[in-house]
Amino acid sequence: TQLLEQSPQFLSIQEGENLTVYCNSSSVFSSLQWYRQEPGEGPVLLVTVVTGGEVKKLKRLTFQFGDARKDSSLHITAAQPGDTGLYLCAGARSGSARQLTFGSGTQLTVLP
Amino acid sequence: GAGVSQTPSNKVTEKGKYVELRCDPISGHTALYWYRQSLGQGPEFLIYFQGTGAADDSGLPNDRFFAVRPEGSVSTLKIQRTERGDSAVYLCASSSTAGVYNEQFFGPGTRLTVL
Numbered sequence: 001t002q003l004l005e006q007s008p009q010f011l012s013i014q015e016g017e018n019l020t021v022y023c024n025s026s027s028v029f030s031s032l033q034w035y036r037q038e039p040g041e042g043p044v045l046l047v048t049v050v051t052g053g054e055v056k057k058l059k060r061l062t063f064q065f066g067d068a069r070k071d072s073s074l075h076i077t078a079a080q081p082g083d084t085g086l087y088l089c090a091g092a093r094s095g096s097a098r099q100l101t102f103g104s105g106t107q108l109t110v111l112p
Numbered sequence: 113g114a115g116v117s118q119t120p121s122n123k124v125t126e127k128g129k130y131v132e133l134r135c136d137p138i139s140g141h142t143a144l145y146w147y148r149q150s151l152g153q154g155p156e157f158l159i160y161f162q163g164t165g166a167a168d169d170s171g172l173p174n175d176r177f178f179a180v181r182p183e184g185s186v187s188t189l190k191i192q193r194t195e196r197g198d199s200a201v202y203l204c205a206s207s208s209t210a211g212v213y214n215e216q217f218f219g220p221g222t223r224l225t226v227l
Contacts, residue, residue: 004154006154033215040221041220041221042116042205042218042219042220043155043203044218045215045217048215088154090154090155098143098145098160098162098168099157099160099168100145100155100157100216101157102154102155102157103154104152104153104154105153
């Protein structure tokens, strides 16, 4: 059983559309990170959120950490084919700050 | 190079054989991590080194798996008596102790196939 549940598992949309990916848990995390992974490569860090309710923007990407620090969302505006990839959330818990727990990922495909 | 490197990129072996996977972290990063990623899943934590010592090996699935980092830089993940279920991509990551909130930088992984 994944400690972090991501939804949807797969998402295929047209260029220009908006989308939201969710990361949910019953556990509290001291911080939560979002990564993007392309085939044959390791995950690349996009953002770290640490405060409940925090919202961070990275160009067309908006990340939110839930008030209770148990969930997070990633919203992409006007998706582009270059956004295609596997999006992973990963949480660090107090006392195990060095051990990241990853979600199962959302595979996003943006069609031109 | 500037990033984390892993060798080999692909490894095919037969059931029961021994394999070694190597990781070169970013220069100056004292923390090093090994993860295993199965198809369609997120990475699963295996072990974390701080310097030369294994600070947390709670993710190693059984005693066939072992990792070392003798000089606090390069690390080797060793798998004895490989099984078909060991087939996965093995990822290595490193981070700076001074980094805030444990930001990890990943290598491209080694794809292990056990026939």
